[in-house]
Amino acid sequence: MAKGRLQVQVFRGDNYTPVSKSKVTITPTTGTSTKNIELNTDSSGLTQEIELDTPPIEYSMRPTDQIPYGLYDIRIDAANLNSQLIKGCQVMPDRVALQNANLTGTAQRQQIIIEIQPNVQVGKYPPKIPEAPEKPAPSGPSGFVVLPEPEVPQYIVVHAGPPDSSAPNYTVRFIDYIKNVCSSEIFSTWSDSTIRANALCIISFVLNRVYTEWYRGKGKDFTITNSTAFDQAFSFGRNIYKNISNIVDDIFTTYIKLPGRKQPLLTQFCDGKNVQCPGWLTQWGSKYLGDQGKTAPQIIRSFYGSEVQFATAQKVQGIPMSYPGYALRVGSTGIPVRTIQTYLNRISNNYSAIPKVAVTSTFGTETRNSVQAFQRIFNIPVTGVVDYGTWYRISDIYVAVTKIAELRGEDFEEEGIFYPPIAYPDRPVPYIDYPQL
DSSP states (O other), rough: OOEEEEEEEEEEETTTTTTHHHHHHHEEOOOOOOOOEEEEETSSSSSSOEEEEEEGGGTTTTTSSSSOEEEEEEEEEOTTTEEEEEEEEOOOOEEEEEEEEOOOOOOOEEEEEEEOOTTTTOOOOOOOOOOOOOOOOOGGGGGGOOOSSOOOOOOOEESSEEEESSSOOEEEHHHHHHHHHHHSSSTTSSSSSHHHHHHHHHHHHHHHHHHHTGGGGGGOOOOEOOOTTOOOOOOTTTOEEHHHHHHHHHTTTTEOOTTTOOSSSOEEOOOSOOOOOSSSEEEHHHHHHHTOOHHHHHHHHHHHTTOOOOOSSSSSOOSSSOOOOOOOOOTOBHHHHHHHHHHHHHHHTOOSSOOOOOSSBBBBBBHHHHHHHHHTTOOOOOOOOOOOOHHHHHHHHHHHTTTGGTTTSEEEETTEEEEEEEEOOSSSSOOOOOOOO
């Protein structure tokens, strides 16, 4: 047996309120030597990271009928909240699996059961029904607004079935949706460039659905489905992987487009094992190209053509202040530093492990220590630097714990800092130093 790692984090509801002293019981469901493990969450809602048995990594490096991950059931119990049973958490070899649990409360406590669906590479999923990659923009009496440029939504609504089925809808954060789909569609053991290429295709696909109002324009009450025949695999409540999460944090606003087109390309793909799809990315084909040392843009252009371009959405809905265009580190000064210091102080009200800092507009060692504590809690590389991914993760947690998303479009002040409305139609867009693809 190989080894993988697992960490569980427990929240109350969907606003990142951590639940301490939760009892977490991990039970293997496949043939391993692992016995039941009982853990407790700390003040940040985190368990310790533990090592678990998994199949050998070779099972995920070539097409095979072997399941390449260990399967574990996770039960979470917390005072005055419904218990939750997550069935089939998938732990990959040599990777860290991250399992979040969002607990709710009712007058009569009950057990909520979440069943994680198999990864697409080993499950039975219908192949994608081909579509025209360019969609007409919404028009006519539908009432939908045509955006001047693609934007990253704060939330999307995922329909848990084909478009015309009577299935539940799940409202999820956009970035969490991308991490979920990446973890459902491919293996986290693949190379970073392969994961990055697949993530860019997943992002571009869903942003096409958002930009064209593909389902809303047809009278549907959702953004996208989890049917692989029409869209992309999504398993509500599933675990993700630390390396996938970090990659998505870096590129979640980047999409693929054709020259002269605003519309994100509808980047259809298939597995390349059971289904072949000329002109589309094949997941196993992208894996082999990554093994050869190809970069994500090289992988993508090998499937969709050398003319495709990469663009970045300049607006992330629900975030009060955009990334300033440069990383903040010891020695940085100005309003962006003051903003991060204010955000971290508010977040520390919920996460006592994050030390409060003086709001000085100067990034010193005190601020670096606070950033590092935040990065540890939310499984970001612990650098003490506020780069692109860290900026938006801090902003997202701040929005959640303060619920300032309800104030979109309004001016407000906190601790003497003025935050303008989220939309800046008359302001130039700054150059942003994005991570290399």
